[in-house]
Amino acid sequence: MMLIRRRWIKMSHNGILLLPGCGALSFSTDTFLNSMSMVLGNIIAHPSLSRGQASSSSSQSHSHSPFSHSPLSHSPLSPFSHVRYFTNDEGTSSPSGGGGGNGGASSSSDVSSEEEEDSSSSSSSNDPLSAALPVRANYTTQRRAGYAGGKFIAPVMQVLRLTDEQGKPVEESGEDVLDGSVFPDANTAVKLYKTMARLQVMDAIFYEAQRQARFSFYMTSAGEEATVVASAAALHDEDVIYAQYREQGALMWRGYTCQDFADQCYSNERDPNKGRQMPIHYGDKHKNFVTISSPLGTQLPQAVGHAYALRMEDDGLVASRRLDVSDDAAGEQHRRVVACYFGEGAASEGDFHAALNMSATLDTPVVFLCRNNGWAISTPAWPEQYKGDGIAGRGGSYGVRSIRVDGNDAVAVYVAVSQARAEAAETGTPRLLELMTYRRGHHSTSDDSTRYRGKASEIAREPVGRFAAYLKGLGWWSDDEDAEWRAECRAEAIDALREGESVSKPPISGLFEDVYKDMPWNISRQLDETLAHAKRFPEEVPHGVPLH
Incomplete structure (x- = not known):
């Protein structure tokens, strides 16, 4: 049985904190108020996923739901009721004071030597979410619950991670706190990787095509392939997607080809939207993918309204059309949900707050998927967009159960979204996931990111290679297969561009x-x-x- 574990983290020089009761994969309301971990510098929780225990079936599931605990329904709303401190070697017990921002960040020496021996990935200095993104380690402003230096310090939500930056399943000792949920099997994992690699190749070629003035505009998913594709893989094909504008990987997972994307970018007569949208504003009714709208955040309340309509339908159950269901499950019924993608910049819009409140009070089955890539065009997430606990930290305020996930860890994204989707469908209530990732490229072809963050920020945070290493470690993929597949994708993308520009325009x-x-x-x-x-x-x- 696969288990996700909690770990011990040394805090500063005089306290040790045990990650709270519900563990790394618990949604809030309960987690935000009762089950948040307070960390110093390294905010990444490293759960365990044994390489040798991967399922050979279409998916591995367990009856126990890591999201099912709701202590708030039986206890007062106390943000500190499950915070427990333990004395260090000198016998001192303290929540440890500390400031915000860089001044409060811990060094690798703040992690106990025992942990360094147990896990090579435990050092915050080597962690991509802290090394490549200084604001990622401090974006919650380094804090822990209580008062320090006369200032109130709030708790911080932990981050779910199942593989490290080298693609190795994280192995750590600790108390088992929950059963594993749904993990991708070999067939699903290989399809997931092939889609991510195809997206990566297509993005690179289409970006250069725009630079050649072959069409007017383009946006890549560079650095965010796992966030988008793995989450789409965890959804059902009948689920409705409201995207922002960097989710072409979700359409690709549902069967879109490079030719379909090229037809839309060229606005030719084969474009499902009849050439009426600017490039990358995809939409396809048959794929349950609502056409992208440029105004930021508008998809959030629209998604809630769509989910409310689904909830009110008498025939809310529809036959599954998933591509990976087995023959004996082909007639299984699945209740539809709505998945809504948005960036952390869009969460600064009023539409975000209205959508979460409406979704919570109306009990609508929406899975909110925030791609926190660190930048709203040129505006950094922390401290110019927020100084609180990111985006997932807001969920509890609206009564929306939330979780923060390493968005560059395809396995963790798949596991978390699978569980969130299942709960939203079962309960008819929303879930919020903040997927921590990084925009490796420019915002769009209209942007030059070197003017505001410099080339030093382009640190290798490459989720596609990370997931490839995970598959190779399991024996599910090889270098030869990879080279062959990428060559095939490159040829497909180039041919699609040539054909797309030769097709007639709509009248x-x-x-x-x-x-x-x-x-x-x-x-x-x-x-x-x-x-x-x-x-x-x-x-x-x-x-x-x-x-x-």
């Missing part, structure tokens, strides 16, 4: 369709006037765009 007359079921007289008149103008001034008609 001008199509601009006036789909506004009303039956075109009213005023829209009909506008259509006639537009066509008459185009015939009179043909030089104003974009090249290759027909009238009808």
Whole structure:
């Protein structure tokens, strides 16, 4: 049985903190108030996942739910009721004072020598979430519960991690606190990696195509492939996705090809949105992927409204259309949920707060997926977007059970989203996941990130290679397979671009369709006037765009 474990962390020089009762994979309300861990510098909890215990079935599940504990329903709302301190060698017991920001960050010497012997990945100085992102280690401002130096210090939510930055399952001793949930089997894991690698290759080629002025705009998922693809893999295909604008990996998981993406970027007649959206604003009704909208955060309340409609439907159960279900489970019924992606920058919009409150009070099955990549274009997450406990730390305020996950750990993302999706479907209530990742590239082709963060920030935080190492360690993937697959993906992406730019554009007359079921007289008149103008001034008609 796979187990996720809790660990002991040495705090400063005079206290040791035991990670609280519900463990690394517990959602809040309860975790935020009763089960948060307070850490010094290294905020990463390293649960255990044994390499030799991987399931060979379509997925491994256990009846015990790590999200099911709700001590708040039986106890007062005390943020410190489950905080326990233990004395050090001198017998001193203290929650330890400390300041915020860099001044409160611990060095690797703050971690006990016993832990360094037990785990090579325990040092915060070697951890990608602290080494590559200084604000990631301090983005909660280094704090622990209580008063220190006359200032109130709040608790900090821990981060779920199942593999280290080398792709090795994290092995640590400690008290077993919960059973494992759903882990990807060999077939699912290989498909997950192949999708991440294809996305990585396609992004690189399409980005260069935009630089060649072959289409007007592009945004890559560089550094966030695991966050998007692994979360999409944990959803069901009938679940509705509301994306922000860096989630092409979710569509790719659901069957989109490089040609489909190229057709949309070129706005040709094969684009499902009929060329009416700018590049990367994907949408496909048949894939249950709602068309992306540029205004930031609008998808959040829209997702809540959609989930509320699903909840109110009499036929809320639909036959599963998952690609990986076994034959004997093909007729299994699954209740739909809505998955809503957004960045930590969008969480600064009022729509975020309204959406969480509405979702909690209306009991809607929404899985909120925050991609915290550290940057809202050029604005750093901490301290310019928030000084509190990130995004997941806000969930408890609205009564939304929340968790923080290493978004570059594909296994952890898959496990956490699988459980969140299952609970949202079963209870009809929302879940919030903050996926800690890093935007390795520019915000978009309209951005130059070196102007505000410098090349020093481009530290290798590469989730695709990390997951490949995990698969190779299990014997599920090889270097030869990798080279062959990437060559195939490269050829597919290049061919897709060539074909996409040769396909005809949608006609001008199509601009006036789909506004009303039956075109009213005023829209009909506008259509006639537009066509008459185009015939009179043909030089104003974009090249290759027909009238009808």
